[in-house]
């Protein structure tokens with residue numbers, strides 16, 4: 113479904129991604145792990161068109177999307193969340209999700225001037241459905257900036273799903289959460305995000321990774337050092353060294 | 365050829381006053397990540413208070429100079445408290461607009477102080493000129509260049525050789541981290557403001573005594589020349605401010621000579637616009653604007 | 664009403680166009696110091712259309728608005744890379760460039776035995792459409808307020824529409840907006856162009872109201888005032904800038920005893936206001952709360 117061929121990203125002298133080859137198959141839940149600064153977020157940013165790769169090619173569902181601008185990639189069906197939660201703070205919970213939906217409608221100039229939550233520019237029923245699934249319906253009219261952290265993370269995931277994208281990237285969906293909240297997020301990913309969809313999860317919390325992922329890929333210093341089934345990969349000597357060697361063990 | 369060199373030299377002399385103004389902007393921007401639009405008006409009001417003493421009480425030139433400096437610092441502190449300290453850090457736009465309305469306020473205060481449009485400004489040095497080979501140097505402009513070099517030297521020592529300088533640089537690198545290190549960022553900011561106002565006062569005094577007159581428009585002039593020179597050099601960069609000031613002076617001098625008076629300011633804005641479109645970071649700034657850096661900061 | 668009142672009211676109306684134009688850009692997160700340039704360029708273009716080419720006034724306004732809009736879009740395209748202070752200073756530089764160029768331009772044509780047209784630093788005199796048609800000040804004021812009402816209605820519609828939501832997304836976080844599938848470049852140019860058109864309508868009216876225009880009028884002060892109006896009134900609704908204009912031009916003009924101290928009072932008031940309301944009187948949060956109150960009341964009634 114998504115294929116990276118020798119993808120490179122350099123920031124000055126630093127190779128944040130070093131000739132990464134990666135294949136994401138339709139329907140799987142891929143865990144992307146690695147120590148801090150190993151290039152996970154950079155990989156996500158190059159795939160979603162935040163910035164173009166310095167080299168290599170990226171293709172999605174057979175189309176070469178290398179160097180495309182972000183909005184085209186998003187419209188093609190790759191949605192994402194952000195490690196440092198990005199929401200529209202002065203919009204309500206509902207508006208945040210709905211905005212993501214209507215952004216993709218192209219109705220010409222007249223369509224733009226249609227009054228907002230109307231049928232023509234997005235399905236408001238669908239928005240409420242999604243909010244319900246993520247337990248946000250009671251906060252529908254709350255401004256996003258007034259939500260507590262776990263709810264903001266859930267809102268980000270909800271927003272990513274509203275257009276039913278075939279591929280979703282989650283960047284540390286349980287970052288900063290307590291174990292109970294993490295378990296809840298794992299359940300949501302398992303029950304709501306993963307079915308009928310391909311999903312890539314970036315996470316440091318191994319409980320979540322081992323709970324939801326069907327396959328794992330490990331990055332270290334911008335290189336892919338291991339890939340395979342969760343049990344095999346986490347037992348791998350190189351992976352242990354990448355984490356333990358820098359005193360940065362995954363909290364299993 | 366001689367004309368060209370003479371113009372360049374004149375431009376650099378004039379540019380050194382732009383550089384001094386730009387340094388003020390750049391330090392404030394570095395420490396606060398905000399722009400103080402009332403910087404020029406602060407200097408103008410300070411100088412007006414000095415002139416007022418001179419006009420109404422015939423005090424000596426030295427007292428005018430000292431009053432100018434002291435009142436510039438006081439006005440600067442007033443601006444800092446009202447427009448920057450009191451407004452939370454993230455409200456960049458509010459601070460900018462606030463400093464703008466305070467500029468209007470200061471300008472009106474100056475007009476009430478001395479209601480007529482133009483006043484003679486007392487100079488410390490007598491005007492004069494000397495020749496070096498085929499080139500003509502004006503004494504007051506030459507002393508401006510020397511003054512600029514002295515100020516930059518003192519500033520360099522202050523920023524890189526003292527504890528205060530260290531604290532100031534720490535705050536401008538990362539104010540949050542500096543706060544964790546036990547630096548009182550609010551205090552450092554206030555001191556930086558006072559320092560910059562003092563420097564602005566010196567620069568203002570020097571510029572005004574070169575012009576030998578003062579009008580309320582000086583505030584606008586100083587703010588925009590300083591802002592342009594800073595942007596040309598690169599925001600937040602000290603060497604950039606100096607280079608930007610000199611570049612602005614030289615370009616204006618050539619435009620004035622070859623094209624005429626009405627092209628002088630036009631050339632300055634054209635230079636600025638071109639620089640922003642082609643090289644937004646300015647002469648010395650990194651390309652801070654790139655998409656990658658933006659994403660890194662926020663993703 | 665005496666002529667003085669009509670003139671003040673007309674000025675409020677015409678300045679409101681620049682305030683609304685700066686406000687539209689504030690919605691997209693950009694601070695422009697240069698909307699007065701479009702006001703000025705349009706004043707010249709519209710004046711030229713009616714005084715030099717004898718076109719009717721509606722054509723003059725149209726020409727002015729189009730010229731302003733097209734130039735704004737070009738500037739918008741050139742400054743796409745810039746944001747924050749860089750964008751503000753670039754718009755300032757452009758506006759001053761435009762003003763200084765108008766100070767130089769001299770194109771005159773002979774109309775009815777007289778020379779009319781821009782005359783460099785002397786400005787552009789003889790835009791006498793109002794006199795030729797015997798239009799009274801009051802009638803012209805109605806024209807100004809009619810067009811202003813149309814503009815405000817348009818902006819209120821925009822706010823309720825998808826476009827409004829799109830612009831606020833751009834303003835709040837353009838990277839996030841792009842990741843939601845928005846073509847940020849296209850919308851930004853659209854917004855800059857529309858802001859140019861709005862300022863342009865004001866400029867075209869101004870040229871015909873005063874019968875002459877001078878480049879000096881379109882200096883930075885005008886632009887920064889326009890910006891301040893939007894911020895004082897609040898960034899939550901298109902009424903915000905109008906409140907700002909009304910407070911400055913209307914309210915303070917009315918209080919005679921502070922004449923001469925007006926900027927001291929106004930400056931102090933605004934500075935204090937901004938400490939407590941950094942996004943203006945009617946900011947997004949207050950507008951949100953007001954809307955909630957109103958919708959609850961409507962529900963209760965139904």
Ligand SMILES: Nc1ncnc2c1ncn2[C@@H]1O[C@H](COP(=O)(O)OP(=O)(O)OP(=O)(O)O)[C@@H](O)[C@H]1O
Nearest residue numbers: 123128147148149150151152153154155656657660
């Ligand atoms: N815009 C940028 N400019 C310079 N360096 C960058 C930029 N973005 C990322 N880097 C560097 O690239 C490396 C990879 O960063 P990245 O954010 O991808 O790591 P990560 O794996 O997501 O780490 P974490 O687990 O902490 O989120 C880091 O060393 C980082 O400092």
Ligand SMILES: [Mg+2]
Nearest residue numbers: 152153154195
């Ligand atoms: Mg990361």
